[in-house]
Amino acid sequence: MIHALPPQTVREAERRAVARAPRDALMLRAARGVADAVERLAGGRVGEGPVGVVALAGGGDNGGDALYAAAMLARDGLEVRAALLSDHPHARALAEAQAAGVDVRRLPLPLDEGVPGWLTADLWVDGLTGTGLRGPLREPLAAAVRELGRAARLAGTRIVAVDVPSGSGAEDGTVPGAVLPADHTVTMGAVKTPLLLPPAAQYAGSVETVDLGLDAGAYGEGAPSAEVLRPEASDVSLMLRVPGPFDHKYTRGVVTVAAGSDTYPGAGVLAVMGALGAGPGMVRLESSGRTSRIVLDRHPGVVTASGRSQAAVVGSGLDSEIEHRALSVARRALGRGIPLVLDAGALGFVSALRTDPGPLAGVVLTPHAGEAATLLAELEDRPVERDDVEARPLAGARRLTELTGATVVLKGSVTLVVGTDGRVFSLEGTTGWAGVAGSGDVLAGVMGSLLAQRRAEEERGGDPLDVALTAACAVWIHAEAARLAAGADPAGPAQALGAPIQADELASAVPAVIGGLVRVAQEERRTRRRRTWAQTRDEAPSAPAARL
Ligand SMILES: NC(=O)C1=CN([C@@H]2O[C@H](COP(=O)(O)OP(=O)(O)OC[C@H]3O[C@@H](n4cnc5c(N)ncnc54)[C@H](O)[C@@H]3O)[C@@H](O)[C@H]2O)[C@@H](O)CC1
Ligand SMILES: Nc1ncnc2c1ncn2[C@@H]1O[C@H](COP(=O)(O)OP(=O)(O)O)[C@@H](O)[C@H]1O
Ligand SMILES: [K+]
Incomplete structure (x- = not known):
């Protein structure tokens, strides 16, 4: 069962974990998760020409995740560009992306001339806004996000969202303004409720979680009443x-x-x-x-x-x-x-x-x-x-x-x-x-x-x-x-779209x-049995067992 928690709850747990960890350690884990997802999704196309990836970076830590991921992808041998949509991107992540050979360019807003050709790619990493978004996306970013969404749809570019699709993130799944629709979302620490609640969930595509080592206790009391559950096959x-x-x-x-x-x-x-x-x-x-x-x-x-x-x-x-x-x-x-x-x-x-x-x-x-x-x-x-x-x-x-x-x-x-x-x-x-x-x-x-x-x-x-x-x-x-029946597996690497x-x-x-x-x-x-067996193996012999 997937348990999704309100974004604020996860954010607070994250903040406590960041304070205990070495600088950018959590961000690097988050970025690795994003890079792995991109490599997995891009995998099906290797051998058919260069796989182009563009990281779209905003001014917060969500952009930091995207820039670090871009650096990792470049070091792994992919052709990577980064588009900065903010005047103050995450400095260390930007430096790392440049050092890794990412082609970093400013994308001036508003997009008067439409989406420039150098953004055309197989995959975009959306690191514009994450859980730090307050209210609806403001202009000129909102208009840019609408343009980018349209361009991606026309070109068939797949989008991997970092943490949440940019523009979304409200706890109850409501969508206050423009959102960049994703094919896949790599979320950090725990699944957030807007990733499972419509209409926001309809922009998230498939969802995967990167374990940031946030312990369950870190979420605080009372969280279950606000949680959203998603049953899995098991x-x-x-x-x-x-x-x-x-x-x-x-x-x-x-x-x-x-x-x-x-x-x-x-x-x-x-x-x-x-x-x-x-x-x-x-x-x-x-x-x-x-x-x-x-x-x-x-x-x-x-x-x-x-x-x-x-x-x-x-x-x-x-x-x-x-x-x-x-x-x-x-x-x-x-x-x-x-x-x-x-x-x-x-x-x-x-x-x-x-x-x-x-x-x-x-x-x-x-x-x-x-x-x-x-x-x-x-x-x-x-x-x-x-x-x-x-x-x-x-x-x-x-x-x-x-x-x-x-x-x-x-x-x-x-x-x-x-x-x-x-x-x-x-x-x-x-x-x-x-x-x-x-x-x-x-x-x-x-x-x-x-x-x-x-x-x-x-x-x-x-x-x-x-x-x-x-x-x-x-x-x-x-x-x-x-x-x-439809023969569909849209989230799979081969992207079977069905009929x-x-x-x-x-x-x-x-x-x-x-x-x-x-x-x-x-x-x-079998898994549950073996887990119980393993858990009880180290217990002190209990009285009834001793009698046996
Ligand atoms: N701090 C850390 O070490 C970690 C942070 N993480 C990432 O950090 C993100 C949260 O980062 P931040 O708190 O910096 O915030 P975000 O990066 O989510 O968003 C803040 C940025 O969005 C802009 N913004 C906010 N509201 C806006 C609006 N209405 N219209 C237009 N722009 C708006 C802000 O000016 C700022 O540039 C998470 O979603 C996650 O991706 C994770 O990587 C886990 C580790
Ligand atoms: N875009 C979609 N993606 C996935 N499932 C969908 C989509 N649209 C509808 N469904 C599912 O299809 C079913 C449609 O049910 P309903 O609207 O009652 O149709 P009808 O009355 O014609 O049988 C529901 O189970 C709904 O969840
Ligand atoms: K995002």
Whole structure:
């Protein structure tokens, strides 16, 4: 699990560590991390002509990191230039870059003539501003950053951001002005919240952390309440279990899907495919005749009679004919206290369900920004636009959780999950190809299926169901399935960009993702076992052991 902390918290820990370390020692470690990332990303192109790298340096320590990294890259044999965008760059780092043979030039602002040709390169290192940014980028830097962003996009230049993409850095992920979008961010000491929170996270690309040896205690008390969590493959893997000799379909979990209608049968098919792919014991479908026929044609194992289940998904593709039945499926789930995913059209049930007795504690709402705006407007009786939610998604998701008492999954290229206990999970989309009609229906199915499986596990005496974490893991699986189906690996050295996919192809890739994860789980359990073994090896023999 990645734990992201507020930038100020990391900055304070950094300041204490800098005071204890030799001069520029931390900065040199930071720079090495940046240089390594650049070399890794540039690697795929070696042999196709010189790899050109330009370091963009501002006037603070972020620029110092970039200039030291430029020096290291030059000494490693790359062709490196540095552009100074400030009158007072970090003096020692600048001297080191010059001594290493970096071609250092001033870049006078404003960029009246546009971006000069000598900046054309395979890669830029963005060291304009880091955690020292205060407020929105001021002119003339703001305009320059917009110009640079445009030029990089046109030329296909990849950008590696130092610490945070310049112009971003607000703790809540809001973006006050111009930002230089990065393909990859090398962050120092610990992941900072804006790297995981949209919209800022949408500018960060993939994120890696350079260990600066800041000990966890250095972050001070109270940090966890402000932290943002990002599950990794190993965390997701532990949600899954390979069925064993004592399993049967009911122990594996049964999920009811109430989606699709005669008008929109496809949504029901896709939600069922997502649910089946995630590996429950059974999927029940409660939908229109047309939807049921199409589903049964493709998936004869689906059961179209109502009955016991451990979770329900209600939502996508409802029409007025089926709406009443879908609402009663939702009410039944609430009455039985099983987890319930309300997706798409069923988000309109929230107001009705809120007036029912009992909290919506086991409910997961899965709006995209537009649906979240509609729901907020309805619940608060005030105008809320999609843009408002997109500008401050964390605030929007938190507000929805407060208002409803449900877990909220706010979908987008970065998806936020806010739990009823206040935990915030951030899941990064793997490929833009995932944003296709029906993709959300597949996600709802995967989520309901995973919730049913975890609920079944709880009923067997396993770990208690963690609704928010389970929902977050479903988002992870969905994103990974999209990546697999599209053949995309945009963050990889070979930069596989993938190809268009349809929602049913995404759903068809889910079983392979699950299969990969159960192997990861085996590995993860082995690692944890061995860590515990090693930790306990040096303990003094305890009384029970001595008796043995
Ligand atoms: N001190 C150290 O030894 C270390 C520092 N680190 C780096 O240092 C960075 C923080 O450095 P600083 O505190 O010097 O600050 P930054 O370098 O992040 O930013 C300060 C610079 O940005 C300018 N600036 C601030 N707000 C602005 C605005 N609104 N519009 C335009 N310009 C603005 C300032 O004038 C100054 O030139 C981190 O992000 C990290 O990259 C890390 O390398 C870890 C070690
Ligand atoms: N640019 C993107 N990058 C990655 N994932 C995306 C992107 N855009 C959308 N997604 C994902 O695709 C899904 C779209 O869901 P939704 O908007 O409900 O679509 P639909 O209603 O058509 O099924 C969500 O899971 C969302 O997170
Ligand atoms: K930066």
